Amino acid sequence: MGPLRCPKCGQLRVRRCHREGPVDHALSVVYVYPFLCLVCGRRFRALRWGRRYTTQPTQGREVERIAVRAPLVVSGAGARVDGEITGLSLQGCTAWTRVRLREGATVRLELLLEPAEPPVVVAAALVRSVRSDKAGIDFVGVSPDEERRIRRILTSLHHVEHDEGVPAAPPIQDGRRGVLRTPVFWLMTLLLVLATLVLTVFVPSFSRCVWGVSC
Ligand SMILES: [Zn+2]
Known part of the structure; x- marks a missing residue:
């Protein structure tokens, strides 16, 4: 396996x-x-x-954050604070901010992850933890479009971080071996075997027909 x-x-x-x-x-x-x-x-x-x-x-969040450095603007309660993202995942980020954020506050984030593109906007984010000038922030409300952008950026960041120029491995779906890996295939096989067993035991004529004795 x-x-x-x-x-x-x-x-x-x-x-x-x-x-x-x-x-x-x-x-x-x-x-x-x-x-x-x-x-x-x-x-x-x-x-x-x-x-x-x-x-x-x-252990807290399920998706680990990828190290990244990008400008960040935090806004909430009529104030705007500049900062820098230091880690990013689909569910949140860690960031350094010029002004210390308040733990438990709900804020709006603008993440300047792509220099030539408009910032990724997280409409609602929760300041989960604050240690000196570093904060752990959870994304609470992200539009599907922005989530797609974060997903795409994370995938490309991951390639840069780990592959260092080596192209990504192609997805494994090579014909029959691909089929053998799917849970549905194994479930159907199991059900088929069970159904055959039940029929053989409880319907005597079925088992005779299967073995070609009387039909
Ligand atoms: Zn994946």
Whole structure:
């Protein structure tokens, strides 16, 4: 069983995440688990045959922040504060600000992540923690368009940070092997085997027909 790749961005930085709802719980019985891509935030399921995961306490945010330096403007309560982003994820950022932010405040952010483009606007953000002039900020309200931009920027940042000029690995979907990796395939196979067993045991004529005894 090879390492897991994100089906969306093809990166290897994926982490097993919490099961949510009855489908996740039922599938985990047949070793199909939910995973989270730490780069683009995509949640997906994958078969990890024979593997059992133990529950681990969550360590705060689920997606790690990528180191980045970009200008930032924080506005709220009629004031504007300049600063600089030092880390970015889909869910939030860490930033240095010229004026100390107030913990628990809801602010608006303008992130100048692309020099030639207008800033990425986070309409609502929560100042989660403040230590001296550094703050941890969670994005609470981001429009789908802006979220797409952050996702795209994070993916390109990740390539720069880790690949150093090496092109990204192509997504693994090579015909039959690709099909064998999908949870749906394994679930259907399991259901088919179960249905055959039930029919063989409970409907005697079916089993005779299958083995060609009387038909
Ligand atoms: Zn991804």
